[in-house]
Amino acid sequence: MKIYILTENIAGGKFQAEHGLSYLIESEDKKILFDTGHSDIFLKNAELLGIDIEKEVDTVVLSHGHWDHGDGLKYLDNKKLITHPGSFIRRFRKKDLSPIGLSLSKTKLLNKFQIEATADPLMITKNLYFLGEIPRLNNFESQTTTFTDDFRNDDFVTDDSALAAIGSNEIIVITGCSHSGICNITEHAKKVTGVDKVKAVIGGFHLKYDDEQTQKTINYMKENGIDLVYPSHCTELPALSAFYNVFHNQAVKTGMIFNF
Numbered sequence: 001m002k003i004y005i006l007t008e009n010i011a012g013g014k015f016q017a018e019h020g021l022s023y024l025i026e027s028e029d030k031k032i033l034f035d036t037g038h039s040d041i042f043l044k045n046a047e048l049l050g051i052d053i054e055k056e057v058d059t060v061v062l063s064h065g066h067w068d069h070g071d072g073l074k075y076l077d078n079k080k081l082i083t084h085p086g087s088f089i090r091r092f093r094k095k096d097l098s099p100i101g102l103s104l105s106k107t108k109l110l111n112k113f114q115i116e117a118t119a120d121p122l123m124i125t126k127n128l129y130f131l132g133e134i135p136r137l138n139n140f141e142s143q144t145t146t147f148t149d150d151f152r153n154d155d156f157v158t159d160d161s162a163l164a165a166i167g168s169n170e171i172i173v174i175t176g177c178s179h180s181g182i183c184n185i186t187e188h189a190k191k192v193t194g195v196d197k198v199k200a201v202i203g204g205f206h207l208k209y210d211d212e213q214t215q216k217t218i219n220y221m222k223e224n225g226i227d228l229v230y231p232s233h234c235t236e237l238p239a240l241s242a243f244y245n246v247f248h249n250q251a252v253k254t255g256m257i258f259n260f
Contacts, residue, residue, distance in 0.1 A: 001127075001165050001172065002026040003202065003258040006045045007037030007072070009233055012253030015045045020068040021176055021204055021233045024051060027128045027165055033060045033079075034163060035176050036072025043075060045254050060113070061130055062087055063176025064160040070102045073109065081113035082122060082130050086159035090150040100147065121192040127166040133158060134180035134188050140216045141181025162203070164189035165260070171195050172260050175203035177234050182206075183220045198226045200260060202252065204233035210242040218246050230258075 005012070007022035020037030024046065033053065036042050046053050059080045062070050065087030073081070088106035092099055102109075109115060116122070119133040136142045136156075147155035157179035165172045173189050175182060182205045190196055201221070207214045221229050231243050232252035243249060250256075 001167050001260045003172075003174065003260070004046070004049055004051065005252055005254050005256040005258075006033075006042040006049075007035075008252055008254045010251055010253045012255040015048060015253070015255035016041045017254045018068075020072070021063075022069075022072060023174060023203075024053075024057070025128065025163065025165065025174065028125045030059075030125055030128075031057045032124060032128065032163075033057045034174060035063050035069040036060070036076070038068045038071035040072065040075045041254075042072050049255065049257075059124065061124070061163060063162060064157055064179065065089065065091070065102050066100055066157075066177065067103060069176050071104070073102070073112070074104055077112050079113055081109065081115045082124070083115070083117055084119055084133060084159035084161055085117040086119075087117070089155075089159075091155050091157075092148050092150075094146050094148050097148075124163075129164045129166075129189075129192050131162050131164055131185065131188055131192055134161060134184050136180055136184050137187065138181065138183055140213050141184055142179065145179075162189070164193050166193055166195055167199070167260055169195060170197045170199035172199055173201045173203075175201070175205070177204040178206045183217055186220075186224070186226075198224055200228035200230070200258075201226055202228075202230040202232070202258065205231040205235040205239065207231070207239035208236045210238040214239045214242050218242060222246065228260075 011017035
């Protein structure tokens with residue numbers, strides 16, 4: 001399996017970057033687009049990698065309904081879109097009520113895509129799963145939120161999901177932002193796939209500081225024998241440094257290709 005980094009916060013070489021995330025997953029001769037960032041940068045970087053998204057990709061997975069993961073959908077048409085039903089709500093930052101949801105309404109997206117909205121896990125290929133809604137079971141992740149919905153209720157981003165790929169009886173967890181908690185996501189990936197060994201975790205971890213949550217996350221990864229840990233996107237420098245000190249991981253940059 002290959003993961004092509006089409007959009008990330010950090011630019012690699014001749015590739016562009018933005019605050020956003022978009023990965024292309026190549027599994028079993030099928031290419032799946034996971035998130036789109038918020039502009040057409042994912043298309044430009046794909047072209048530099050010799051990938052024609054329009055011709056080669058027929059399925060898009062949206063990890064959750066935030067602008068920096070889904071506003072690039074405006075540059076695509078006539079594809080299958082897999083996501084959680086809650087991805088289409090209007091949502092805002094608490095501090096200033098600035099919008100953080102998708103710029104395209106559900107009605108407009110329905111006109112552009114064949115949408116499969118599900119809170120249940122979904123098998124995309126024999127070895128690639130959309131995890132659906134993530135149970136929030138531990139006591140250190142997703143305990144607070146800085147977001148609110150259209151009715152001024154706390155928005156814990158219950159639509160936040162991820163992918164799990166199986167290779168050689170090991171799991172690779174691919175996450176967009178981990179609002180539901182990267183440890184919760186990984187535990188759910190084990191349950192959905194029926195595979196206990198996790199080889200790698202890559203994507204946004206939504207950790208800001210080298211604090212108790214970050215240290216508990218690192219301990220979870222160590223206790224589960226996860227050697228390849230690649231926090232990116234919404235993981236800020238203090239947390240990134242804490243992970244690097246333990247796992248000596250590469251920074252995830254646009255244009256990179258991970259082979260698992």
